Amino acid sequence: MKFVSSNIIKKIDNYCINELGISELVLMENAALKVIKNIDLKDNSYFTVICGTGNNGGDGFAVARHLISLKKNVQVFFVGNVEKMTDSCRANYSILKNMEVNIIFIQDLKDIEHLEVYLVYSDVIIDALLGTGINRNVEGIYDTVISTINENSQFTVSIDVPSGLNSDTGDVMGNCIDSNKTITFELYKSGFLNYNSEKYTGEIIVEKIGIPEFVISEFHDGGFVTDKDIFKKKVAVRDKYSHKGNYGRVLIFAGSEQYTGAAYISTEGAVRSGAGLVTLCCDEDILQTLRSKFNEAMTISSKNIEGVNKLLANSNCVAVGPGMGDNENTYKVLNFVLKNSKCPVVIDADGINVLSKDLSILENSKVPVLITPHPGEMSRLTGLPVDYIEKNRIKVAKEFAKKYNVIVLLKGYNTVITKGNSVIVNSTGNSAMASGGMGDCLTGIITSFIAQGQDVIDAAVTGAFLHGYCGEMLSKEMFNVSASDVLDAIPYAIKKLQN
Structure with missing residues (x-):
C-alpha cells in the first residue's frame, strides 16, 4: 500500500x-x-x-x-x-x-x-x-x-x-x-x-x-506500507528438489559472557526462518555454553582465525553485533568483517554502538550493508535527540541511508526501511512484543532471508513483516510475547503467509 x-x-x-x-x-x-x-x-x-x-x-x-x-x-x-x-x-x-x-x-x-x-x-x-x-x-x-x-x-x-x-x-x-x-x-x-x-x-x-x-x-x-502480498511475493515456496545448499550459509558474530542469550536468539532466528547452514562465531569462554544449546546451528571460536576466514569467504550473509558488548573487540570484529566480507553484512546492537564511534569504517565495505538501530542507537549514530528521531523517523532514516550508502531499518512502531530514496514502512507488530531479545530475533530472520537469496532491502521488509506478524498472531492468546515465543512461531507463520 x-x-x-x-x-x-x-x-x-x-x-x-x-x-x-x-x-x-x-x-x-x-x-x-x-x-x-x-x-x-x-x-x-x-x-x-x-x-x-x-x-x-x-x-x-x-x-x-x-x-x-x-x-x-x-x-x-x-x-x-x-x-x-x-x-x-x-x-x-x-x-x-x-x-x-x-x-x-x-x-x-x-x-x-x-x-x-x-x-x-x-x-x-x-x-x-x-x-x-x-x-x-x-x-x-x-x-x-x-x-x-x-x-x-x-x-x-x-x-x-x-x-x-x-x-x-x-x-x-x-x-x-x-x-x-x-x-x-x-x-x-x-x-x-x-x-x-x-x-x-x-x-x-x-x-x-x-x-x-x-x-x-x-x-x-516511493512510500509504501507492507502487506501480506509483499511477503508472499518475496518468500518463495520451496522447490521439492532443493537441499540445504540452496538455502544459503549464514555466519553470525554475536554474544559475550554477559549476553549469551542474544547470541542464541539471533542464531536460532536464522535457523528457524530457513537458512541452509548457520554458524555462530563467539568468544572461547562462552562457546561450550552455547554449543550445548544448539541442535542445528554450528559454532566456531573467534580464536580460530583460519576457520573464521574460510566461513567468511563462503557465507551468503554475515551478521555482527548482538550481545557482543560495546568494546574494542567488537569494533575490531566489525571492521574486519566490513573489510573482508564477500556478501551482505547486517549490523545490529553492539555492532551499531561501536559503529557510532567511527562511521568511516563503512567506507571499507564493498558489499551491501544493513543497519538495524532502535531510536536510541540511531541517536548515537546521528547525534540527534531521540525525541526528534521519533517525530521524523522517515526523514532521519532516509538522510542517514543516503549519506552513508547503507540500508537502514529503524526499529519501533511502524518500522522504517530505506535505501535513501523510497521508503517502506512495516505494518505488523504490537506492544505485546516489547521485551528483550526481539531485535536479536529480527536480525537472525533478516540474515537468513538474505542468505536464501533475497535482495537485502527485500529481506529487511519481509523479515520485519514476519517478525511483527508472529507477535500479532501470538498476542491474540498471550498477554506478552517473548523472543523465544516468536522463534517457535516463525516456520508456522511463514507457511501461513505463503498459503
Missing part, C-alpha cells in the same frame, strides 16, 4: 482535473459515496454532519445529501464564511439549499449549544471540517467545535483525515477530532504513520474514488 504527502495528493488531483478533465465534483461525489459505503446504515438513523469551507466540507455536504436521500435524519452544520468556500464545496452546499435542507451556521457560543444538543442525540457524527493541508494550529471557533464534538459524540467518522491532524506529520495542530473511523481516499497519508496518530484516526479505510492508477504511479514518490 502506497502512502503520500498532502502535496502529492494535490498534484494528483490537479492532474486529473486539468489534464484528464475529470471534474472535481465527480471526484467529490465518488468520495461521498465511499463514505456512505462505510457507515452502518442499518443500525443508525440520526446523523450530524459538520462542514468547513474547503473541499472536505464539500464532501460533507455531498454525504449529507445521500443520507437524506436514504431517509435518514440529518442535521448539517457549517463553520466558516460562505464567501471563502471552494467552488466545489459551494456547489454541494447550494444543492442542499435548493433541497431546502436546514444548515445551521456556527458563529458563536449560542450556536455551539445547538451543536451540542444534536451531537448528544446523534448516532454518528460526520467530520468534514478541515481535511488535509492544515499547517497551522486550530484556533477560535474551530477549536471550540472540535472540543465540543470530542466531548459529546458517540461515534465519529472523519472524511479523509481527522480535522486538526497534520496529514503529513501526524502532529495535532492545537486540537484534533478524536475519530472512531477515518475514510481516506486513494492513498494512505504519511501522517497516519506517526506514533500518536492512531488514537485520532481510529480505524483507517482507504477507498478508491476513480483516479487512474497510472496517475498515481506518475506522482507517487
Whole structure:
C-alpha cells in the first residue's frame, strides 16, 4: 500500500482535473459515496454532519445529501464564511439549499449549544471540517467545535483525515477530532504513520474514488506500507528438489559472557526462518555454553582465525553485533568483517554502538550493508535527540541511508526501511512484543532471508513483516510475547503467509 504527502495528493488531483478533465465534483461525489459505503446504515438513523469551507466540507455536504436521500435524519452544520468556500464545496452546499435542507451556521457560543444538543442525540457524527493541508494550529471557533464534538459524540467518522491532524506529520495542530473511523481516499497519508496518530484516526479505510492508477504511479514518490502480498511475493515456496545448499550459509558474530542469550536468539532466528547452514562465531569462554544449546546451528571460536576466514569467504550473509558488548573487540570484529566480507553484512546492537564511534569504517565495505538501530542507537549514530528521531523517523532514516550508502531499518512502531530514496514502512507488530531479545530475533530472520537469496532491502521488509506478524498472531492468546515465543512461531507463520 502506497502512502503520500498532502502535496502529492494535490498534484494528483490537479492532474486529473486539468489534464484528464475529470471534474472535481465527480471526484467529490465518488468520495461521498465511499463514505456512505462505510457507515452502518442499518443500525443508525440520526446523523450530524459538520462542514468547513474547503473541499472536505464539500464532501460533507455531498454525504449529507445521500443520507437524506436514504431517509435518514440529518442535521448539517457549517463553520466558516460562505464567501471563502471552494467552488466545489459551494456547489454541494447550494444543492442542499435548493433541497431546502436546514444548515445551521456556527458563529458563536449560542450556536455551539445547538451543536451540542444534536451531537448528544446523534448516532454518528460526520467530520468534514478541515481535511488535509492544515499547517497551522486550530484556533477560535474551530477549536471550540472540535472540543465540543470530542466531548459529546458517540461515534465519529472523519472524511479523509481527522480535522486538526497534520496529514503529513501526524502532529495535532492545537486540537484534533478524536475519530472512531477515518475514510481516506486513494492513498494512505504519511501522517497516519506517526506514533500518536492512531488514537485520532481510529480505524483507517482507504477507498478508491476513480483516479487512474497510472496517475498515481506518475506522482507517487516511493512510500509504501507492507502487506501480506509483499511477503508472499518475496518468500518463495520451496522447490521439492532443493537441499540445504540452496538455502544459503549464514555466519553470525554475536554474544559475550554477559549476553549469551542474544547470541542464541539471533542464531536460532536464522535457523528457524530457513537458512541452509548457520554458524555462530563467539568468544572461547562462552562457546561450550552455547554449543550445548544448539541442535542445528554450528559454532566456531573467534580464536580460530583460519576457520573464521574460510566461513567468511563462503557465507551468503554475515551478521555482527548482538550481545557482543560495546568494546574494542567488537569494533575490531566489525571492521574486519566490513573489510573482508564477500556478501551482505547486517549490523545490529553492539555492532551499531561501536559503529557510532567511527562511521568511516563503512567506507571499507564493498558489499551491501544493513543497519538495524532502535531510536536510541540511531541517536548515537546521528547525534540527534531521540525525541526528534521519533517525530521524523522517515526523514532521519532516509538522510542517514543516503549519506552513508547503507540500508537502514529503524526499529519501533511502524518500522522504517530505506535505501535513501523510497521508503517502506512495516505494518505488523504490537506492544505485546516489547521485551528483550526481539531485535536479536529480527536480525537472525533478516540474515537468513538474505542468505536464501533475497535482495537485502527485500529481506529487511519481509523479515520485519514476519517478525511483527508472529507477535500479532501470538498476542491474540498471550498477554506478552517473548523472543523465544516468536522463534517457535516463525516456520508456522511463514507457511501461513505463503498459503
